[in-house]
C-alpha cells in the first residue's frame with residue numbers, strides 16, 4: 001500500500017493554513033494544531049483588523065482633506081467652522097472590525113476542513129528528536145484539557161509572533177495598549193500617544209488621527225518609517241505634521257504608567273508626555289518558546305527566530321518553518337509563500353526557492369507607500385546598479401482632479417538593458433497601483449515595455465508609464481554619452 005505522508009502543522013495563520021491547503025491538494029494527510037483560531041494573528045488581531053479600521057480612517061481622510069477643494073458644502077459647520085462635522089462611532093467601527101475578523105477566520109476554517117484537513121484546537125510542541133523510521137512526535141495540549149500525541153513524517157512550524165512589551169510599560173488593556181487590544185475600545189482616545197514609528201506605529205498613528213484623536217507619535221529614530229524609502233517617509237512625516245500630528249523624532253520611550261485617567265510616557269531624556277491612551281508598537285517577539293525546539297535539533301537565532309533556508313527547511317530533518325516565527329520578512333504574503341514552498345519541497349513537487357526581491361509590500365497610511373524590488377538603499381550601497389526617475393504626483397492630471405497633492409512614483413531600471421528592477425508608489429491606494437511594477441520586476445520587463453503599454457487617461461497609473469518613458473530617454477542619453 002502506498003504510504004501517505006503525515007504532515008502536522010503547528011500554527012494556523014497564513015504560513016500554516018496556506019501550507020495545509022497545498023499539502024492536502026498534493027494528497028498528504030494533514031493536521032493543523034492552532035490555539036487561537038484559523039487565520040492566526042494575521043486575521044484575528046493584526047492584518048485584517050488593522051486594515052478594516054483603516055478603511056474607516058481612509059474615508060475620513062479623503063473627506064477631511066479634500067471636501068473643501070472639491071467644492072463639497074457641509075451644511076452643519078462647514079469649511080469656516082472648526083467644529084468637526086463628520087465623526088466616528090468607535091464602538092461601532094470596532095464591532096465591525098471584530099465581526100469581519102471572525103467571519104474571515106470562519107471562512108478559512110471551512111475551506112481548510114473542506115480540503116480534508118484535520119483541525120485540533122490547542123497548543124502544539126515537538127516531542128524530542130526523530131524516531132528510527134524518520135517520523136517525529138507532536139504533543140498537543142488540547143483546549144479541553146486533554147493531551148493528544150501525533151506522529152508526523154513532516155512538521156511545519158508556523159507559530160507567528162506576539163507584541164513586544166517594554167518592562168516599564170506593561171499594557172493594561174485599557175489605557176496602555178498593544179495593537180491587539182485597541183479593538184476593545186468603545187470610545188475614541190482623546191489624546192493617543194503612539195510609541196514606535198515603524199510600519200505598525202505609523203499606520204495606527206495615521207488612522208487614529210484621521211478618526212479624530214489628537215496623536216503624538218514617539219519615534220526613536222531621525223524620521224518615521226526608518227525601514228522605508230527616505231523620500232516616501234519624508235512625504236508621510238510632512239503630511240502627518242501638516243494634519244496636526246505631534247511627531248517626536250529621536251525620542252525613546254522608556255516607561256508608560258497610568259495616572260488616574262491619563263497615561264504618562266517617560267522618555268529616555270527625562271521628558272514626560274501625557275495622553276489619555278498609549279499604544280505600544282515596539283516590535284514583535286517570535287512564538288518559539290515552549291515548542292521543544294532544542295530537543296528536536298531546531299536552531300534559532302539570538303532573537304529567537306527559527307532559522308530556515310530558502311525552501312523553509314530548519315536545521316532538523318523533516319521539520320520546516322514558515323512565516324513570522326522565522327523572521328525572514330514579516331508579511332502575510334511571505335508567510336503563505338514560505339508555507340507553500342515547504343510543502344512543495346517536503347512532498348517532492350516542483351519548487352522555486354523564496355525570492356524576496358519580487359515581494360511587493362505596502363504601508364497602509366494616507367498616502368499609502370507601496371514598494372517592490374530593489375530600493376534606493378540597495379542602489380546607494382552598490383548592491384544594485386540602477387538608474388532612477390521620480391515623478392511627483394502633483395503633475396499627474398488625475399491626481400490634480402482628485403485633489404491629491406502628496407506622493408510620487410519612483411522607478412528603477414538597469415542602466416544598460418533598461419530592465420525594471422524596482423519601484424515605489426506613494427499615493428492613495430498605492431497598494432492597488434504597484435501591481436504593474438511588480439509584474440515588470442517579476443518578468444524582467446524593460447522600461448520600453450512598461451512605457452508602451454496603454455494606461456487609461458486620466459489615471460494615476462499614467463505616471464508609472466511616464467516614469468518608464470523618462471527612464472528610456474535617460475538610458476539613451478547615458479548610452480550616447482558612454483559611446
Ligand SMILES: Cc1cc2nc3c(=O)[nH]c(=O)nc-3n(C[C@H](O)[C@H](O)[C@H](O)COP(=O)(O)OP(=O)(O)OC[C@H]3O[C@@H](n4cnc5c(N)ncnc54)[C@H](O)[C@@H]3O)c2cc1C
Pocket residue numbers: 010011012013014015016033034035036037039040041042043045046047048050051122123124125158159160161179200287291322323324325329330331332333334335364
Ligand atoms: C498590526 C499589524 C498589521 C499588519 N498588517 C499586514 C498587512 O497589511 N499585510 C501583510 O502582509 N502583513 C501584515 N502584517 C503582518 C502579518 O500579520 C504577519 O506577517 C502574519 O500574521 C504572519 O503569519 P504567520 O502564519 O507567520 O503567523 P500568525 O498569523 O501570527 O499565526 C500564527 C498562529 O499560530 C498560533 N500558535 C502559536 N504558537 C502555537 C502553538 N505552540 N500551538 C498552536 N498554535 C500556536 C497562534 O495562536 C496563531 O494563531 C501585520 C502585522 C501587524 C502586527
